[in-house]
Amino acid sequence: MAEDKVVNLPVKESLWDTFEHILLFISLYVFAIAFTLMLHQFIDGISPAAENTNALRYVSKYLVRGYLASLIVSYPLFSFFFLRVKKRAQKNPDVRHLASRKRLIYFTMIVAFIIVLINITSIIYNFLSGNVTLNFLLHFAATVGVASIIFAYLLNEIKEERKAYA
Amino acid sequence: MRKYYIFIAALGVLTAVFIIGGLSLTGSPFSEKLIKLDQQRLNDFNTIKYAIENYYRDKKVLPVNLRILPSNIKLSDPKSGKEYDFAVISSTQYKLCTEFSADTEKSGPERGVIYSNSSSSTSHRKGYDCISYSIPSYAMRPTPTPYRSPASLTMTTLCPGSFMNDECILPNGCLDSDGLNYFKRGSITYSNPTGEGLITLFDKCIEGLNQVEENYCNPKQPEDSFEMTGNRIVYEPDVRIYQCAAGYECRNGACVVVVTD
Numbered sequence: 001m002a003e004d005k006v007v008n009l010p011v012k013e014s015l016w017d018t019f020e021h022i023l024l025f026i027s028l029y030v031f032a033i034a035f036t037l038m039l040h041q042f043i044d045g046i047s048p049a050a051e052n053t054n055a056l057r058y059v060s061k062y063l064v065r066g067y068l069a070s071l072i073v074s075y076p077l078f079s080f081f082f083l084r085v086k087k088r089a090q091k092n093p094d095v096r097h098l099a100s101r102k103r104l105i106y107f108t109m110i111v112a113f114i115i116v117l118i119n120i121t122s123i124i125y126n127f128l129s130g131n132v133t134l135n136f137l138l139h140f141a142a143t144v145g146v147a148s149i150i151f152a153y154l155l156n157e158i159k160e161e162r163k164a165y166a
Numbered sequence: 167m168r169k170y171y172i173f174i175a176a177l178g179v180l181t182a183v184f185i186i187g188g189l190s191l192t193g194s195p196f197s198e199k200l201i202k203l204d205q206q207r208l209n210d211f212n213t214i215k216y217a218i219e220n221y222y223r224d225k226k227v228l229p230v231n232l233r234i235l236p237s238n239i240k241l242s243d244p245k246s247g248k249e250y251d252f253a254v255i256s257s258t259q260y261k262l263c264t265e266f267s268a269d270t271e272k273s274g275p276e277r278g279v280i281y282s283n284s285s286s287s288t289s290h291r292k293g294y295d296c297i298s299y300s301i302p303s304y305a306m307r308p309t310p311t312p313y314r315s316p317a318s319l320t321m322t323t324l325c326p327g328s329f330m331n332d333e334c335i336l337p338n339g340c341l342d343s344d345g346l347n348y349f350k351r352g353s354i355t356y357s358n359p360t361g362e363g364l365i366t367l368f369d370k371c372i373e374g375l376n377q378v379e380e381n382y383c384n385p386k387q388p389e390d391s392f393e394m395t396g397n398r399i400v401y402e403p404d405v406r407i408y409q410c411a412a413g414y415e416c417r418n419g420a421c422v423v424v425v426t427d
Contacts, residue, residue: 038184045191061192068188075181079174086170 017088018100024081025104031078032146034070039142041067047135096161105154112151119144200267206244208288211262211297213239214250218260219305219407228254228301255298263296304372304379304407336364340383340401344369347380348408351419354381356403367403371416378416380406 041064089095123140126132192198217235222228232241232252242249243264251263270289288297336357344352353368367381384404410421 035181035184038188041191042184042187064188064192068185068192071181071184071188075178079178083170083174086167090167 013092014098017085017095017098020081020085020088021098021101021104024078024085025108027074027078027081028108028150030070031074032150034067034074036143036146038064038067038071039146040139043135043138043142047138102158105158109151109154112147112154115147116144116151119147197268203245203267204290207250207264207266208297210240210244210250211288211299214241214252214262215299216407216409218299219301222258222301223305223405228257228260230254251296253296258301259298260300261296261298263294265294266290266292268292302372302375304377338383338401340403342381342383342401346382346406348378348410348421352381354383354403356383356401365403369419371419372407376410376414376416378408378410378419378421380408382406 041060085095095101119140123132123136126136193201214232214235217239218229221235229235229252232239232250235241245267246265248264252260253263254260269292290297336355340354340356342352342354344350351369353366355364355366357363358365369381370379371377372379382404383401386400386402408421410416413424414421415424416422
């Protein structure tokens with residue numbers, strides 16, 4: 001089992017790496033959410049929702065400004081922590097087996113899975129009630145696309161680790 | 167490590183595209199600032215417009231200048247600080263002018279925000295421009311239809327005040343069912359100043375505009391009331407126009423929450 005291979009880092013280092021990982025995942029959440037919501041705004045800009053739908057979907061300048069601000073702040077933070085963590089993992093492969101890192105990865109995967117699940121359920125529900133429009137499909141593709149990419153990337157990380165230490 | 171750098175660079179390019187796309191949706195921060203200034207001017211114009219309508223309702227003429235309007239009204243441009251120009255066009259028409267920062271096309275209203283409830287256009291060009299307004303018909307005080315009770319017998323049941331010598335006397339000259347409550351259709355009842363009987367006026371909506379015409383009993387000036395009735399306050403019928411807030415619409419004489427099915 002991969003868990004058996006977990007190497008205990010010295011306490012100080014372990015805490016520091018945990019801290020960096022938490023910051024990395026927080027910036028990932030903010031970035032991914034802002035990115036997806038921004039994508040939704042573009043979709044509404046390109047293919048506006050039909051007038052008769054109940055969804056209050058329209059391009060809101062106020063929301064776009066908020067997402068812009070979040071992207072501008074979270075992108076550099078995410079890049080910085082992502083590259084730092086990768087560098088540290090290369091230097092010290094034990095970092096990859098930090099328990100807190102694994103917890104964060106699994107937690108994020110669970111959340112991404114729930115998002116995909118809810119979206120697929122909603123598209124089937126809407127399909128059954130005959131409400132599927134191009135706008136709706138694009139929104140679905142945006143959310144599921146981003147969540148799936150994150151899910152697939154993290155799954156790949158875990159798989160590689162399991163392979164390396166199997 | 168190289169692939170991670172490439173990934174971050176690609177993500178950076180995508181983010182930059184999003185930021186540029188986002189800015190094209192919202193407009194650049196610099197032009198937004200100018201649009202905000204114009205919105206402030208239009209809001210000021212709207213406040214002035216209401217003040218002029220109230221003035222007109224009282225005096226039946228347009229004011230000669232803006233300074234005679236209530237002092238809490240902002241009369242100067244938010245940027246230059248110069249007083250807005252006011253010019254009378256006809257007995258019921260006037261215009262307000264100032265230096266605008268942008269053309270209207272660029273500062274078109276965003277969805278869900280009400281800028282102007284005036285029936286007149288608020289479009290303007292960049293630079294010195296004027297917006298014309300006219301006194302709407304509702305500002306000319308309506309002539310009430312007198313309501314006369316058919317017989318004194320039924321009058322006892324209809325009289326909201328005390329019944330004395332075949333005459334219904336209202337305690338303060340005017341009775342209001344709801345006060346200044348714009349969210350309820352109330353009515354006022356007052357003695358007919360030009361004849362017998364009582365007049366009842368119900369709150370009503372102004373057609374085409376999202377405004378409620380709220381009838382209420384306005385206390386008279388203290389010195390007048392002292393002269394006329396000792397120290398008793400006398401109320402007289404008055405009307406106030408209230409603009410229903412966003413999310414409300416005027417229906418059956420009251421501002422009610424907009425219901426979307």
